[in-house]
Amino acid sequence: MTMINAYDTASAGALDPDDKTLIDRRARALGPAYRLFYEKPLHIVRGEGVWLWDKSGKKYLDAYNNVASVGHCHPRVVQAISGQLGVLNTHTRYLHEDVVAYAERLLATMPDALGHVMFTCTGSEANDIALRVARSYTKRQGVIVTRLAYHGLTEAVAEMSPSLGAFAPRGARIRLIDAPDTLRVPPQDQAAKLAADLGKAIAEMRADGIEPAAFIVDTIFSSDGLQPDPAGFLKPAVDLIRAEGGIFIADEVQPGFARTGDAFWGFQRHGLVPDMVTMGKPMGNGFPVSGVAMRPELVKDFGEKARYFNTFGGNPVAAAAGMAVLDVIEDEALQANASRTGAFIKEGLHDIATRRSAIGDVRGAGLFLAVECVTDHETNTPDAGRAGFIVNHLRENGVLISATGPGANILKIRPPLVLQRPEAQLFLDAVETAFAAADLRLAPSR
Amino acid sequence: MTMINAYDTASAGALDPDDKTLIDRRARALGPAYRLFYEKPLHIVRGEGVWLWDKSGKKYLDAYNNVASVGHCHPRVVQAISGQLGVLNTHTRYLHEDVVAYAERLLATMPDALGHVMFTCTGSEANDIALRVARSYTKRQGVIVTRLAYHGLTEAVAEMSPSLGAFAPRGARIRLIDAPDTLRVPPQDQAAKLAADLGKAIAEMRADGIEPAAFIVDTIFSSDGLQPDPAGFLKPAVDLIRAEGGIFIADEVQPGFARTGDAFWGFQRHGLVPDMVTMGKPMGNGFPVSGVAMRPELVKDFGEKARYFNTFGGNPVAAAAGMAVLDVIEDEALQANASRTGAFIKEGLHDIATRRSAIGDVRGAGLFLAVECVTDHETNTPDAGRAGFIVNHLRENGVLISATGPGANILKIRPPLVLQRPEAQLFLDAVETAFAAADLRLAPSR
Incomplete structure (x- = not known):
């Protein structure tokens, strides 16, 4: 339930004026208890399988939503x-x-x-x-x-x-x-x-x-x-x-x-x-x-x-x-797929971790995975800033995940169970890119 | 939330053997917290507007269910x-x-x-x-x-x-x-x-x-x-x-x-x-x-x-x-219909009450009505037995209501809001018949 609130990268661009109006109407009608993911919220209008589309037609790989577990709109x-x-x-x-x-x-x-x-x-x-x-x-x-x-x-x-x-x-x-x-x-x-x-x-x-x-x-x-x-x-x-x-x-x-x-x-x-x-x-x-x-x-x-x-x-x-x-x-043998595709992602994340000291741990079972962002491997101090950067970089790059845990530093990867190997590879490529960008933009991890 | 459990009239007939099997399976799987309306439960398979059909094809006028408020399967x-x-x-x-x-x-x-x-x-x-x-x-x-x-x-x-x-x-x-x-x-x-x-x-x-x-x-x-x-x-x-x-x-x-x-x-x-x-x-x-x-x-x-x-x-x-x-x-102007058809039913119930001393009170607003069954008009003692008889007589006659209140003696009439005048008349006729049958079968009210 830990939330990403305000981690937008500078590249995010301005809020669509219609979205701004809708956000204001929303705050008026639903009140202050309702939060939105991301500083620049996502206006999602369509879903299918592991994909979501925003109002502008931009497509997102959903690696976060476990409710639509057998795929959006199955x-x-x-x-x-x-x-x-x-x-x-x-x-x-x-x-x-x-x-x-x-x-x-x-x-x-x-x-x-x-x-x-x-x-x-x-x-x-x-x-x-x-x-x-x-x-x-x-x-x-x-x-x-x-x-x-x-x-x-x-x-x-x-x-x-x-x-x-x-x-x-x-x-x-x-x-x-x-x-x-x-x-x-x-x-x-x-x-x-x-x-x-x-x-x-x-x-x-x-x-x-x-x-x-x-x-x-x-x-x-x-x-x-x-x-x-x-x-x-x-x-x-x-x-x-x-x-x-x-x-x-x-x-x-x-x-x-x-x-x-x-x-x-x-x-x-x-x-x-x-x-x-x-x-x-x-x-x-x-x-x-x-x-x-x-x-x-x-x-x-x-x-x-x-x-x-x-x-x-x-x-x-x-x-x-x-x-x-x-x-x-x-x-659709989704349990076997969760096992197989989950293992493929975990292996890929472990591989990325060998090149990124900011990754303190990769763990998970099936299609429920976590990557722990830390400042260094000696103290394993949670690095919430880096986790937030990764979450937002991925979003700009068309991939949805979140961050969780006591230090808000743990990437939470929890896609619909229908995720297959090609999309899993897309996901891994985006994660690799996000960690590389984080090292350029943030103080490099030790 | 007061429930009708066991008021079947003798005419109800035996339970269908397939239903008996289903009731046993149900008790095994769902456990003892799950109750069924009526001693001989209703096996409903289809709904439309104010009507429900049981497995044998028998049709019931639904004068009880407020959830399907704009009509079953609108x-x-x-x-x-x-x-x-x-x-x-x-x-x-x-x-x-x-x-x-x-x-x-x-x-x-x-x-x-x-x-x-x-x-x-x-x-x-x-x-x-x-x-x-x-x-x-x-x-x-x-x-x-x-x-x-x-x-x-x-x-x-x-x-x-x-x-x-x-x-x-x-x-x-x-x-x-x-x-x-x-x-x-x-x-x-x-x-x-x-x-x-x-x-x-x-x-x-x-x-x-x-x-x-x-x-x-x-x-x-x-x-x-x-x-x-x-x-x-x-x-x-x-x-x-x-x-x-x-x-x-x-x-x-x-x-x-x-x-x-x-x-x-x-x-x-x-x-x-x-x-x-x-x-x-x-x-x-x-x-x-x-x-x-x-x-x-x-x-x-x-x-x-x-x-x-x-x-x-x-x-x-x-x-x-x-x-x-x-x-x-x-x-469909259902608020106006609730007002109009509700008033028609209330008037009809008041009319029945003039002929039935077992009715202590008729009250309600719109399509939420109550008929209080009492032993007599002097003490207004709740008569749960009569209310139960009426509920079950109506069910045998193809009309669904329930009973509620501290004395389980209050008939609860709460049909979908799409109920129209012809069905309301059917309902009133069935209520009149049920009260007449009650006077024949039970000790008459004083």
Whole structure:
């Protein structure tokens, strides 16, 4: 959720007058909470596959947007949604085949222990209902998250989303621990450190009279700067929260649905079975659908006693959208493509890194990659200025990415899963050019 | 949110074996939180206008569903969504004309004081963000709601939704007051009683060290049994919460978008200007879109400091859906139709009431109507059994409604706004028949 705000290169040129008018109207109507990417915002009017076009007809390679995961405006998804919209769009209090078939199909992608799935409309709602179920089941309130976690925007999940900053105050029931850090903690220590930190947080929480209900993480730690390695490091912490009577919630809103290539879900890379799995963003390729899968035992009491009903959640159109996305992932072998094309990009980035001391680390899984910009290889000090320059140089050059992490220095590369090798090569060439330009324009990295 | 669970008449017949299988699969996949309307659930497969069809081809007049407000599968809405889906579906961090134009158009339906609108995906999210903004602006925590209010399902709004029952415990920051009661409180006393009850709740809250941030009501009190009259009764309570330093939030998720006929928004019937207005359900005719409008001053600090971003909220497809709904309401003059056809139905129900002592009250605004079933006119004791019988008799007869209210005895009539006079007459005939059948089958009302 860390944002690029003001990194435009001098070459960006003046704002189109019509865009200026639209930006003013936008600020008036939507108010100050709405931000735009880039100092000179992008006015995008069309999308197809991995491509976006702005109003002037300029074409951008989208290496950032994970919502349109099977490609912008994928015709099969468009057709599935449009078709169902014309036939029926009610809700889950009438019997309908599709929501059941979709639920079964989703559950088939998961370990058998996760026996039920409930549908919501956004990742925030999925995490919020997961929390409600977790607290109701454990009869406890405490939650442990990582230091720069993002789990959504409702009051209950905003208070456990420290990446939102101090204005969304951390709740009294929440404790923070360090995320793993590939660059600054030796790989062999990540698992033990995470579990030790979790143990300490639980002890501190208990000292305050709060019992731990859940440990929840984005299994690829996106807002913490992308921390995929070494796969498996999550296991001891998950074992610990269970030993302490809490449950483990895998937030798959970002890594889920085949993005990591080697697995359909991020948690599978860690060789574990969560108690609950929340999912969202790419689930309907832009249609608002999300959900939470869980061990049936967790929701038994809640399900029988709480009067739960989500008006739009799991309606026939949402089910059609979700099913079409699963169809496309399968029929176009997008998990294999994420693995193959992701590996090609990672290799290319590693190759660029051999020529650029500003690159402190290259990491990722599948088509979710990160490049850490640092001032030097000795101190690995985050270089947000350089990351911003790269993001904006790429944009001027027709390639969209972003920057994230505690130091806003980590390039976040997260293209639609349909990205193929020729576009991946275009992307690598643009990155090489951007780093070369940065060395000319900024103080060279040491 | 009160549900009909088990009121089937004996004539309902056996469950279709395929439906039985589907219900079992559904329970396995979705778990115990998912309920179905009716003991013998409806398996709906198609919708058009005010009509729904079940799997066997049986046709139902839909006098219940307010989400498909401009009619099931309205071709203009379907086309608007489908068209935009094929062109672009990104998010609000790129500039896009449609979300701005839609925001302006929505705000034009409201008093000038409401200057900004923010977009979310569900009514729950709209109420949740409204609360976050209200609490951030007032720097207070307390909220007052009515005794059987429903404002949504996130943790923060579930704790102020007492209609969810004891399993969603009322938060420590929440106080409940009686809703107005057309049948049991003299009309001339409603306004004063509501304000007096609010004043008492504020005093009690303060005695517990909690300051009132907001008073929030569904302006037609749907889950409290539908309380529209006498229009204007809200004003003194709204004046009071402001005098006490809190704000007034109008939850327009149910009454909004022309349903009440005499006004586009429910609060307009009460001659007041809310500080915030939340909206949802009919906003996209089934597409998940919702929002909150507010006085700009309320969101200034929050907007500048909180990092707020709703991934799907206000995306180009949501804007297209919302705009199409406004177009249809305007071009098909649905507010005038709600007023005219609603008045025709109300008159017809009053006429039936002259022949049926089981009807204690008929009330409503536009196409949101209620019939209160009572054991007798002296005690006005709620008769849930009769209401259930009527709901199920109507269903067998091809008409869909529901029952609600503290006593589950209030028939809830809330058809799509495209309902015309011939269907309204069909509806009235079916209601007359159902009440006659009830007198034959149940102990007659006194």
